[in-house]
Amino acid sequence: MRALMNLITSVNRGIGKSCAWLTLGIVLVQFTVVVMRYVFGIGSIWMQESITYMHGFLFMSAAAYTLSVDGHVRVDIFYRDARPRIKAMVDLLGSVFFLLPMCAVIVYWSWGYVLSSWAIWEGSQEASGIQGRYLLKSAIIAFAVLVSLQGVAIILRSVLALRGDKKALDSFRQIQE
Numbered sequence: 001m002r003a004l005m006n007l008i009t010s011v012n013r014g015i016g017k018s019c020a021w022l023t024l025g026i027v028l029v030q031f032t033v034v035v036m037r038y039v040f041g042i043g044s045i046w047m048q049e050s051i052t053y054m055h056g057f058l059f060m061s062a063a064a065y066t067l068s069v070d071g072h073v074r075v076d077i078f079y080r081d082a083r084p085r086i087k088a089m090v091d092l093l094g095s096v097f098f099l100l101p102m103c104a105v106i107v108y109w110s111w112g113y114v115l116s117s118w119a120i121w122e123g124s125q126e127a128s129g130i131q132g133r134y135l136l137k138s139a140i141i142a143f144a145v146l147v148s149l150q151g152v153a154i155i156l157r158s159v160l161a162l163r164g165d166k167k168a169l170d171s172f173r174q175i176q177e
Helices: 002-019 021-038 045-068 084-119 133-162 166-176
Strands: none
Touching: 002 021, 002 045, 002 133, 021 045, 045 133, 084 133, 084 166, 133 166
8 A cells, every 4th residue: 555655656746846847948938939039029939839838737747746745725724733643534535525526527527628639639720839739638637647646645645644554644744844
């Protein structure tokens, strides 16, 4: 159980840290677009769209990483000061009853949307734009799958903590600090 939890978390953290480099790409491309436009009078739709693509991939791919490091916003009126076992129960119930069902809803409703985009190899509306909009739309499903997997890792960690596993309980103690 612990091995699966660690594998999921390490994959999501690896993806998140890799995607963090997209922020540098966004800044560099945006700087280049501005310089090209206002210094040289040259525009590039492809470069402008690439900023949107990088931004979309960054946030959709890094959401599971953020969840793995407990970085998402939470209303922690009770959670912050709760005992580790209560935190584990909240995370377990929240993941089972809210997180996983929501990810399933996202996959269900986006599946046809993404498939139809792949069916026509949907691209930019602009001739000189990026002809890979279907790839960007696929990030919706990747987002739901990665977040679901991280939800499974949270469930496993919570179950271990509720069974009295010291390492899992300590991870819930660290959330408070």
